[in-house]
Amino acid sequence: xxxxxxxxxSAAGYLLPFLFVLTVVVFFHELGHFLVARWCGVRxxxxxxxxxxxLFGRNDRKGTRWKVCAIPxxxxxxxxxxxxxxxxxxxxxxxxxxxxxxxxxxxxKSVARRAAIVAAGPIANFILxxxxxxxxxxxxxxxxxxxxxxxxxxxxxxxxxxxxPGDLIVAIGGQPIETFSELQRAVSISADVPxxxxxxxxxxLIDVTVTPKRQEITDRFGNVQKVGxxxxxxxxxxxxxxxxxxxxxxxxxxxVKETWFVVARTGGYxxxxxxxxxxxxxxxxxxxxxxISGQVATLGFAALLNLTAVLSVSIGLLNLLPIPMLDxxxxxxxxxxxxxxxxxSERAQEYGFRLGIAIVLFxxxxxxxxDVLHLSAL
Numbered sequence: 001x002x003x004x005x006x007x008x009x010s011a012a013g014y015l016l017p018f019l020f021v022l023t024v025v026v027f028f029h030e031l032g033h034f035l036v037a038r039w040c041g042v043r044x045x046x047x048x049x050x051x052x053x054x055l056f057g058r059n060d061r062k063g064t065r066w067k068v069c070a071i072p073x074x075x076x077x078x079x080x081x082x083x084x085x086x087x088x089x090x091x092x093x094x095x096x097x098x099x100x101x102x103x104x105x106x107x108x109k110s111v112a113r114r115a116a117i118v119a120a121g122p123i124a125n126f127i128l129x130x131x132x133x134x135x136x137x138x139x140x141x142x143x144x145x146x147x148x149x150x151x152x153x154x155x156x157x158x159x160x161x162x163x164x165p166g167d168l169i170v171a172i173g174g175q176p177i178e179t180f181s182e183l184q185r186a187v188s189i190s191a192d193v194p195x196x197x198x199x200x201x202x203x204x205l206i207d208v209t210v211t212p213k214r215q216e217i218t219d220r221f222g223n224v225q226k227v228g229x230x231x232x233x234x235x236x237x238x239x240x241x242x243x244x245x246x247x248x249x250x251x252x253x254x255x256v257k258e259t260w261f262v263v264a265r266t267g268g269y270x271x272x273x274x275x276x277x278x279x280x281x282x283x284x285x286x287x288x289x290x291x292i293s294g295q296v297a298t299l300g301f302a303a304l305l306n307l308t309a310v311l312s313v314s315i316g317l318l319n320l321l322p323i324p325m326l327d328x329x330x331x332x333x334x335x336x337x338x339x340x341x342x343x344x345s346e347r348a349q350e351y352g353f354r355l356g357i358a359i360v361l362f363x364x365x366x367x368x369x370x371d372v373l374h375l376s377a378l
Contacts, residue, residue, distance in 0.1 A: 014294030017304055019072055021293050023049055025125065025312045026075040029319070032124025033077040033117055034064075040113040043080040043104035050075060081105030111338050118330045125316030126259060132309035134255030136302060137246045142254075145180040146240035149232045156231020161210035163232065164201065171198035180234040185261060187212045189268050191228030262313040324349075324356030 026049050034047055043063070048054075050069035057067025080101065102108050106117070147169040152158045171177060172186045173196050186195065191214035199206050212228030234240075246254060289311065296307045319327040329352065337343045344352075 017293035017297035018290035032120035036120035079106035122316035138251035153231035324352035
């Protein structure tokens with residue numbers, strides 16, 4: 001009985017944070033679609049968090065079915081004129097509609113309105129991320145440590161470049177930096193890429209070129225990541241550490257910066273895969289998200305909110321990929337329609353959706369396989 005209780009408790013420890021994070025991210029993504037669709041005069045048939053059999057739901061006064069379904073791996077908003085949850089057009093249903101019903105169908109709206117409705121989902125994810133980060137900055141503030149070098153590891157990239165203890169790094173690639181965190185972030189995403197550093201050494205400004213070495217690091221939970229490292233430690237002197245508080249406007253600005261960093265980091269990783277610099281074994285699926293959610297939840301609610309913001313950006317970017325069935329695929333179709341002056345043929349769209357489903361299923365299987373390999377290595 002103790003073993004069963006332990007297994008159940010462990011599963012609940014992962015499942016509940018995972019459901020919280022994913023539900024918040026999916027809800028706001030679909031809410032973006034929903035609000036802009038209503039604003040554009042589209043009749044919304046269903047607003048679902050999750051797929052599969054409905055667990056519970058209700059109808060609002062405009063006839064939209066709000067529901068939570070059994071498989072919590074996404075969600076959808078279904079519009080009048082849609083054949084399925086992927087918003088493939090239902091030509092037969094459109095033909096049977098009255099003039100009044102067609103006026104509320106998604107497919108009868110202009111290209112600009114359809115594109116706005118589709119783009120609203122990922123945009124809502126980015127807005128959610130900015131708001132969460134801004135909230136955390138305004139409430140918790142941030143400890144900022146000067147980018148001063150305390151120690152240099154032997155045979156490290158920093159030692160090879162001639163960086164010395166006491167050096168103050170003031171700029172990277174011509175961009176000024178003020179904190180050790182900014183330095184870490186720039187270095188972590190620049191493995192094997194030369195960086196130009198401006199260093200204040202005892203009041204004298206010098207330029208140094210350093211190439212961060214790609215190394216594996218293990219966090220407190222045993223998760224392994226491959227990042228760029230210089231091989232330096234930060235200063236622990238009181239004069240190099242400042243606790244900074246943010247007002248509402250400053251917090252919002254920092255939220256935008258933090259969101260942009262996640263976008264740049266994710267984009268850089270994807271570009272690195274195609275360039276052969278990054279490994280695909282870092283890609284994770286729902287199992288990895290559930291595991292990380294449970295681990296982060298042990299650090300407190302603020303840490304879980306931070307993960308929610310990061311995942312929200314990732315979901316927004318994923319949906320913007322030009323893959324039919326995803327939001328980016330729909331936008332690609334609308335761009336083609338705007339250029340041609342008419343929609344792509346039904347056959348072309350059908351083949352596009354089939355290809356999109358195949359790609360999405362492949363990515364899901366691949367990511368899940370990575371998750372299994374990751375768990376087996378722990």
